[in-house]
Amino acid sequence: MKLSTESYKGVRDFYPEDAAVQDYIFSIWQEACKRFGYERYDASVLEPADLYRAKSGEEIVNEQTYTFRDRGDREVTLRPEMTPTVARMVAQRRRELAFPLRWYSIPNLFRYEQPQRGRLREHWQLNADIFGIANLEAEIEAIALSSYIMHAFGAKDDAFSIRINSRKLTDWVMKEYLALDDAAAAKLSKLVDRKEKMPAEDFEKQVGAIITNKTTGSFFDLLSSKNIDDFEKALGAHAASAHGIAEIKETLARLAKLGIKNAVFSPTLMRGFDYYTGIIFEVFDTDPRNRRSLFGGGRYDDLLGLFSASATDKVPAVGFGMGDVTIRDFLETRGLLPKPQSPIDLYLCVFEEAQFSFAEHLASTLRAGGVSVAIDFTARKIGDQIKVADKKHIRHVVCIGDAEVTSGSFKVKDITTGIERQVTEANLAEVLIAARKAQ
Amino acid sequence: MKLSTESYKGVRDFYPEDAAVQDYIFSIWQEACKRFGYERYDASVLEPADLYRAKSGEEIVNEQTYTFRDRGDREVTLRPEMTPTVARMVAQRRRELAFPLRWYSIPNLFRYEQPQRGRLREHWQLNADIFGIANLEAEIEAIALSSYIMHAFGAKDDAFSIRINSRKLTDWVMKEYLALDDAAAAKLSKLVDRKEKMPAEDFEKQVGAIITNKTTGSFFDLLSSKNIDDFEKALGAHAASAHGIAEIKETLARLAKLGIKNAVFSPTLMRGFDYYTGIIFEVFDTDPRNRRSLFGGGRYDDLLGLFSASATDKVPAVGFGMGDVTIRDFLETRGLLPKPQSPIDLYLCVFEEAQFSFAEHLASTLRAGGVSVAIDFTARKIGDQIKVADKKHIRHVVCIGDAEVTSGSFKVKDITTGIERQVTEANLAEVLIAARKAQ
Numbered sequence: 001m002k003l004s005t006e007s008y009k010g011v012r013d014f015y016p017e018d019a020a021v022q023d024y025i026f027s028i029w030q031e032a033c034k035r036f037g038y039e040r041y042d043a044s045v046l047e048p049a050d051l052y053r054a055k056s057g058e059e060i061v062n063e064q065t066y067t068f069r070d071r072g073d074r075e076v077t078l079r080p081e082m083t084p085t086v087a088r089m090v091a092q093r094r095r096e097l098a099f100p101l102r103w104y105s106i107p108n109l110f111r112y113e114q115p116q117r118g119r120l121r122e123h124w125q126l127n128a129d130i131f132g133i134a135n136l137e138a139e140i141e142a143i144a145l146s147s148y149i150m151h152a153f154g155a156k157d158d159a160f161s162i163r164i165n166s167r168k169l170t171d172w173v174m175k176e177y178l179a180l181d182d183a184a185a186a187k188l189s190k191l192v193d194r195k196e197k198m199p200a201e202d203f204e205k206q207v208g209a210i211i212t213n214k215t216t217g218s219f220f221d222l223l224s225s226k227n228i229d230d231f232e233k234a235l236g237a238h239a240a241s242a243h244g245i246a247e248i249k250e251t252l253a254r255l256a257k258l259g260i261k262n263a264v265f266s267p268t269l270m271r272g273f274d275y276y277t278g279i280i281f282e283v284f285d286t287d288p289r290n291r292r293s294l295f296g297g298g299r300y301d302d303l304l305g306l307f308s309a310s311a312t313d314k315v316p317a318v319g320f321g322m323g324d325v326t327i328r329d330f331l332e333t334r335g336l337l338p339k340p341q342s343p344i345d346l347y348l349c350v351f352e353e354a355q356f357s358f359a360e361h362l363a364s365t366l367r368a369g370g371v372s373v374a375i376d377f378t379a380r381k382i383g384d385q386i387k388v389a390d391k392k393h394i395r396h397v398v399c400i401g402d403a404e405v406t407s408g409s410f411k412v413k414d415i416t417t418g419i420e421r422q423v424t425e426a427n428l429a430e431v432l433i434a435a436r437k438a439q
Numbered sequence: 440m441k442l443s444t445e446s447y448k449g450v451r452d453f454y455p456e457d458a459a460v461q462d463y464i465f466s467i468w469q470e471a472c473k474r475f476g477y478e479r480y481d482a483s484v485l486e487p488a489d490l491y492r493a494k495s496g497e498e499i500v501n502e503q504t505y506t507f508r509d510r511g512d513r514e515v516t517l518r519p520e521m522t523p524t525v526a527r528m529v530a531q532r533r534r535e536l537a538f539p540l541r542w543y544s545i546p547n548l549f550r551y552e553q554p555q556r557g558r559l560r561e562h563w564q565l566n567a568d569i570f571g572i573a574n575l576e577a578e579i580e581a582i583a584l585s586s587y588i589m590h591a592f593g594a595k596d597d598a599f600s601i602r603i604n605s606r607k608l609t610d611w612v613m614k615e616y617l618a619l620d621d622a623a624a625a626k627l628s629k630l631v632d633r634k635e636k637m638p639a640e641d642f643e644k645q646v647g648a649i650i651t652n653k654t655t656g657s658f659f660d661l662l663s664s665k666n667i668d669d670f671e672k673a674l675g676a677h678a679a680s681a682h683g684i685a686e687i688k689e690t691l692a693r694l695a696k697l698g699i700k701n702a703v704f705s706p707t708l709m710r711g712f713d714y715y716t717g718i719i720f721e722v723f724d725t726d727p728r729n730r731r732s733l734f735g736g737g738r739y740d741d742l743l744g745l746f747s748a749s750a751t752d753k754v755p756a757v758g759f760g761m762g763d764v765t766i767r768d769f770l771e772t773r774g775l776l777p778k779p780q781s782p783i784d785l786y787l788c789v790f791e792e793a794q795f796s797f798a799e800h801l802a803s804t805l806r807a808g809g810v811s812v813a814i815d816f817t818a819r820k821i822g823d824q825i826k827v828a829d830k831k832h833i834r835h836v837v838c839i840g841d842a843e844v845t846s847g848s849f850k851v852k853d854i855t856t857g858i859e860r861q862v863t864e865a866n867l868a869e870v871l872i873a874a875r876k877a878q
Contacts, residue, residue, distance in 0.1 A: 003493050003745045005531035008515055011483035013528050016542065019479045035806045037783045037813020039831070040458040044450035044561050045484060045547070054442050068507040071551065076447055089452050092444035098830040102813055103455065108484070112510065122483050137795055137816040144799075148806070257796065258803060306442045344476045356576055357696065360583075364697060367474045367587070374476020374541055377576040391537040392478070 010113065010121030016392075017340060022124070024338060025324055025331075026106055029126040032149045033104040036141065038128055041103045043085045045110070049075035051084045054306055055275060066110050078110035082127040083275070083303065083319065090131050090315060091307035099132030099315075120325060129319030134301070136247060138318040139279040140254050142297060146283055146320060147260050153327070154336045160294065161284050163266035164251060167276040167298065168244030177238060178219065184210050186274075192223065193270040196291065228252070228265040244278075251279055275300040281320070285330055294330055295322035340393045341439070345432045346412075347389035348375045349382050351401040358405045362425065369429030390415050396432060449552065449560030455831075456779060461563070463777060464763055464770075465545055468565040471588045472543040475580065477567055480542045482524045484549070488514035490523045493745055494714060505549050517549035521566040522714070522742070522758065529570050529754060530746035538571030538754075559764060568758030573740070575686060577757040578718040579693050581736060585722055585759060586699050592766070593775045599733065600723050602705035603690060606715040606737065607683030616677060617658065623649050625713075631662065632709040635730065667691070667704040683717075690718055714739040720759070724769055733769055734761035779832045780878070784871045785851075786828035787814045788821050790840040797844045801864065808868030829854050835871060 007013050014022060030040075052061045061067055066078040079085055082105060090101065105127050113119045128145060130138045143162060150160050174185035188210045195203055208216050218234065225231035228248050232239040239245070248265055255263045263281075271280045282296030297320025304315040331337045346366065350359045356377060363373040374394070376385040382399055389397045398410045410428060413420045414435075423431050446452050453461060469479075491500050500506055505517040518524055521544060529540065544566050552558045567584060569577045582601060589599050613624035627649045634642050647655050657673065664670035667687050671678040678684070687704055694702045702720075710719045721735030736759020743754040770776045785805065789798045795816060802812040813833070815824040821838055828836045837849045849867060852859045853874075862870050 002748050003490065003527070004487065005527050005746050006487070007527075008483060008485040008487050009511070009513065011485055013483075013531075014481035015528065015532065016478035016480050019481050022481065023479060034782050034811045037786075037811060039455035039781070039783075040462060041455050042453035042458050042461065044447060044452075046447040046450055046549075046561065048443065048445070048447055050442065066509070070505070072448070074448065088442070088444050088446075089454065092452075093454065098827040100815065100817060100827075110485075122485065133816045135792070135795075135816060137799070137814075140799070141814075141816075144803070254796065254799075258799060307444050309441050342478070343473050344478075347476075353574070356574075357693065360576070360579070360693075360697060364583070372473045372476060375576075375580075376539065377572045377574060377580075378539060388537040388539075 010119070012120065012122070020340060021328060021337060022324065025327060026124075028149065028152045029104075029106060029322070032145060032152050033102075033126075033128055035148070036102065036128075036145045038102040038104040038145075041086070041089065041105050042107070043079075043089065043105075045078050045108060046076050047079050047085060047088075049077040051088060052077055052080065055084065055303075064112055066112055079107065080109055080111050081273075082107045082109065082125065082321065083129075083273070083300070086127065086129055086319075087303045087317070088307060090317075091304045091313075094304070094313065094315065097131075100138075101129075101131040103131070104128040124324040126322040127319060129317060131304075131315050131317050133318070134316040136250055136254065136279070138316070139251055139281075139299060140258070142318050142320055143251070143255060143263065143281055144258055144260060146281070146295070146297075146322075147262075149322070150283065153331060155330075155334065157262045159286055159334060160262065161286055162255075162260070162263040162281055163269045163284060164248060164263055164279065164281045165266055165269040166244030166248050166279050167271075168278060169242060169248065170244075170270060172243040173219075173222065176241070177235075178211055179213055180210070189270045192268050193272070195223070195268050223267050225265075225267050231265065231267055247279060271296060271298060273300075275303045277301045279318075287333070290333070292326070292330075294326055296320060342393040342395070344372045344374055344392070344394045345396060345436055346371060346373045347385075347392070347394045347397045348373060349385035349389070349397055349399040350376060350379065351382060351399065353379050355400045355402070355405055359400050362400070362428075365425070366429050366432070369433075371429050371432050386413075386415065396435065398428075449558070451559065451561070459779060460767060460776060461763065464766060465563075467588065467591045468543075468545060468761070471584060471591050472565075472567055474587070475541065475567075475584045477541040477543040477584075480525065480528065480544050481546070482518075482528065482544075484517050484547060485515050486518050486524060486527075488516040490527060491516055491519065494523065494742075503551055505551055518546065519548055519550050520712075521546045521548065521564065521760065522568075522712070522739070525566065525568055525758075526742045526756070527746060529756075530743045530752075533743070533752065533754065536570075539577075540568075540570040542570070543567040563763040565761040566758060568756060570743075570754050570756050572757070573755040575689055575693070575718070577755070578690055578720075578738060579697070581757050581759055582690070582694060582702065582720055583697055583699060585720070585734070585736075585761075586701075588761070589722065592770060594769075594773065596701045598725055598773060599701065600725055601694075601699070601702040601720055602708045602723060603687060603702055603718065603720045604705055604708040605683030605687050605718050606710075607717060608681060608687065609683075609709060611682040612658075612661065615680070616674075617650055618652055619649070628709045631707050632711070634662070634707050662706050664704075664706050670704065670706055686718060710735060710737060712739075714742045716740045718757075724772075726772070729772070731765070731769075733765055735759060781832040781834070783811045783813055783831070783833045784835060784875055785810060785812045786824075786831070786833045786836045787812060788824035788828070788836055788838040789815060789818065790821060790838065792818050794839045794841070794844055798839050801839070801867075804864070805868050805871070808872075810868050810871050825852075825854065835874065837867075 049067050065080045070076055106124055108122055108124050110122050174180050191206055221234040225234055269282055276298040278299030280298030283294045285292045299318045301316045348359050359375050363375055366373050386397055395416055397413050404410055408425045410423055411420050412423050488506050504519045509515055545563055547561055547563050549561050613619050630645055660673040664673055708721055715737040717738030719737030722733045724731045738757045740755045787798050798814050802814055805812050825836055834855055836852050843849055847864045849862055850859050851862050
């Protein structure tokens with residue numbers, strides 16, 4: 001029977017050229033998190049299904065996640081997001097951990113979606129969270145780290161904007177100002193979140209169907225406010241009793257002071273997860289042809305309380321998640337992905353089998369000297385061996401024949417420029433390491 | 440309802456101190472693979488169940504793996520090993536890829552085991568494979584890389600031995616020399632694999648029950664051979680028709696020439712997977728109290744043929760896998776794990792909220808200068824803040840109060856030695872980076 005070479009539907013194989021892009025993205029994430037004092041944590045992709053039921057509800061767990069029963073009749077889910085896992089871990093050792101915690105991870109996440117173009121069932125995501133800081137410094141740091149990561153990827157300030165809102169304000173608008181019940185508030189919130197993706201008339205009509213107890217005009221004024229001062233003006237006398245306005249102002253002022261000038265108040269920013277309790281933010285591509293959301297996060301002070309019988313066991317938390325598929329697409333569209341370049345310094349081409357042992361010794365010496373070396377053991381035509389190095393984006397080749405074995409002197413060829421230079425064995429490692437550092 | 444903080448049964452949570460050990464192990468693996476010219480690849484943990492049925496059989500897939508049906512009625516398995524995946528990927532692009540390939544990955548693998556002490560359902564494993572090299576250079580490189588990794592972990596030659604055998608030889612012994620049928624050969628092979636774990640009498644009795652067509656004495660002589668020459672002698676006149684002996688000799692000789700002196704022929708080495716076709720090897724701990732197998736691999740030239748209708752589409756392959764649980768245990772037992780040390784250079788303790796903004800600016804400047812900095816935003820007692828740095832294994836602290844804000848001069852304290860030095864803001868980054876490099 002002939003076996004299929006296809007991967008499972010909706011997931012990706014990472015051939016080396018794709019793994020290299022992933023490595024690049026992950027290394028930027030890791031380096032940025034380290035710079036901000038974050039420690040890495042990790043967990044299994046398998047979690048008890050109950051972890052998601054509490055907050056997401058039976059329907060989402062059954063229909064949008066991979067959930068199955070193991071042979072011990074335990075219901076297990078392939079994690080669809082990392083926040084419940086990190087909350088579970090922090091709650092478990094709440095009494096031993098040294099707060100504040102700054103934790104990051106790059107988990108793979110699964111969602112059961114009907115396979116269709118661009119909809120993947122598995123993706124990787126940077127998750128960075130701060131636990132134990134109740135004041136706005138946590139939000140400011142999370143947003144500053146987000147901005148730092150975008151800059152580390154080479155994005156300029158005008159390539160992205162950071163939209164900010166507060167769950168306190170949106171809740172106040174929905175429940176106090178518009179006096180909606182929970183179901184209507186949830187419905188309106190979802191609608192506002194999709195505002196930019198639908199025609200204005202449709203939006204207004206659908207909003208009108210939800211807000212039945214007052215005219216919708218003043219609500220549309222709120223949503224079209226250009227900044228937080230406009231928003232306050234649109235509220236008029238109600239502004240004094242609104243929640244969350246002061247923290248939005250403070251956040252924007254403090255970010256500006258840190259040199260982050262592309263943060264803006266956005267009254268339409270909602271964020272899907274219902275566990276947020278304070279400032280929420282989302283980073284958007286500013287490309288007028290594609291104002292897509294890139295990633296986001298916010299404060300979720302109540303989530304850890306789910307793991308405790310005591311209401312006083314809350315742990316303040318702020319975090320964000322940034323997916324690999326979206327960011328890769330952004331970097332590709334913006335021309336920000338670096339050129340493919342192998343981490344391997346040298347490809348040793350060998351004329352005949354008789355020289356294999358010599359090549360192995362040379363490679364062994366070079367490796368001990370810090371050089372990354374691959375050897376071509378096929379004994380094919382030298383031209384074909386050099387083509388392999390080129391295809392793998394390895395910059396330097398050395399060909400080993402009888403002359404090299406006898407003389408211990410080698411011609412190092414840079415296949416990107418065609419330039420060759422004669423180097424003795426004693427200098428070979430040094431020359432190659434210098435070339436790597438000069439790149 | 441109070442949610443459980445327990446992880447799913449049989450998998451691990453990685454708190455930062457455990458993630459740091461994992462990072463250390465992975466970084467040694469990655470650096471070694473890069474040094475030998477290996478490129479990283481990756482794939483999803485989800486694979487079509489059929490991928491394992493072909494070689495492992497229905498029973499193993501159903502009883503020892505996580506296999507379930509998705510809502511599209513596809514049978515999907517959480518990969519129990521990486522070799523079928525890499526074989527599938529190479530087979531899929533066989534005509535486009537530039538051979539020889541050197542590929543590595545560090546996948547997580549799942550096995551359904553009844554949970555019990557020390558038996559995990561998920562572990563991570565380095566997989567390193569070479570495709571497209573039919574000669575012994577591939578085996579020699581795989582074993583040399585294995586040895587390089589052990590040295591990179593700080594293991595001396597006398598801490599481990601590399602046992603070598605050939606599937607050609609074991610097959611010849613079973614099928615030609617002992618004239619066993621496939622079932623009896625498989626049974627005997629499993630028994631020999633467990634030889635060191637059972638009393639000699641039990642072993643001999645059970646072997647006697649399988650080898651019924653001749654006396655078992657000469658077989659026991661073969662198994663107790665100290666080296667390949669002894670083995671040949673024990674075979675007597677049969678040695679001339681045996682398979683695999685020359686390649687074992689050649690492999691050992693070439694390894695010795697490369698300075699690898701702890702490789703030995705082992706007539707009892709079998710390796711579980713049935714896809715091996717040539718040299719097999721396994722690295723053992725030499726600790727007399729625990730001669731455990733650490734990892735191993737071998738040649739599997741026929742596996743890629745499964746994906747093709749044509750028998751000529753074989754791709755020669757050699758690879759090995761090295762699990763994180765076993766190697767971590769070896770490093771712990773041997774005292775080879777490095778001391779916990781945070782990658783974060785500086786912990787900024789802050790006396791009062793009024794100095795938070797100053798601390799953020801200082802951190803921002805230091806980060807731009809390449810320093811990793813975490814800030815304590817709790818405004819707790821300074822002593823408690825320093826304790827947090829100590830618990831996180833961060834070596835240096837600076838405390839920010841009004842004096843520091845005014846003077847721009849800071850006392851950098853090394854909390855491992857207690858030594859303090861006064862440093863100006865302009866020199867702070869330099870001092871901290873120099874301290875990191877001096878470690």
